Amino acid sequence: MNVASESFAVDVRDLQVRRGTHRALVDVNVKVGRGSITGLLGPSGCGKTTLMRSIVGTQIVESGSVTVLGKPAGSADLRRRVGYVTQAPSVYLDLSVTENVSYFAALYGRRGSAVADTIAAVGLTDHARNAASALSGGQLGRLSLACSLVGDPELLVLDEPTVGLDPVLRAELWEHFRTLAARGTTLLVSSHVMDEADHCDELVLLRDGRLIAQLTPGELRDRTGEPSLENAFLRLIRTSTGA
Incomplete structure (x- = not known):
């Protein structure tokens, strides 16, 4: 394995993904440092979910390479080391909150207070005995997050985990x-x-399946001269597309 790849949690090189006749990702190169928070940002349909699926090994890629924790994405060795939270909650509706989290804890070999601590971390302690089917959409999303967090993964991939949450819980x-x-x-x-x-420590900005930039929030502001990150992103897009 390339030593340079091992120094990053994620190393994506020249990634191409095609869905039918649509090119979902085009020549994407991204490196994610270990122990960091990297924000994957861009409008709906820009390729965020496709890139995440490529990183966790559930997406067929046309060409390029994706290395995760020093291994090819999707390797069996990564199953207990990578957590993935999809946009649609992935839980068992006929089980309670505690039973769902306990099930995933058992898969990861976690014991002791891990289940209760994780449920508390996502703000579901008061609903611990409730069936998942009785939860609201936002609560289901938090339960899905808890099921991934309880495994204490080295890499946690979260696809829009704060959608539908109130500002306090988001914070x-x-x-x-x-x-x-x-x-x-x-x-x-x-x-x-x-x-x-x-x-986030760093931002990966996507537009129409292409990488616009990878930089820190401060660098984005400095490059565009915009104090608002939303305006900075818009300016960067216009500059990169010549609009």
């Missing part, structure tokens, strides 16, 4: 993400909400 989740990163967990978090970008 609490980002604080938890920062705590995880401080412990050494690498987080890749997609969003189409630019005000979440300031929570």
Whole structure:
């Protein structure tokens, strides 16, 4: 394995993904440092989910390479080392909150207080005995997040995890993400909400399946001269497309 690839949690090189006649990703190159929070940002349909699926190994790629924690994406060795939270909650509706999280904890070999601690981290302690079928959409999303968090993965890939959450819970989740990163967990978090970008160490900006830039929030502001990250992103897009 390339030593340079091993120094990053994620190393994507010249990635091409085609869906039918549509080119979903075009020559994408991204590197994600270990123990960092990287925001994957861009409008709906820009390729964020496709890139995440490529990183966790569930997407067929046309060409290029994706290395995750020093292994090819999708390797069996990565199954307990990578957590993935999809946009659609992936839980068992006939099980309670605790039973869902306990099931995934058992798969990862986690014991002790891990289940209760994880449920508390996503703000579901008061609903721990409720069936998943009785939860709201936002609560289901938090339960799906808990099922991935309980495994204590080295890399956590989150596809728009804060959609539908109230501002207080969103802030609490980002604080938890920062705590995880401080412990050494690498987080890749997609969003189409630019005000979440300031929570990230680095930003990966996509547009129409192409990488526009990878830089820090401060670098984005400096490059565009815009204090607002949303306006900075728009200016960067216009500059890159000549609009």
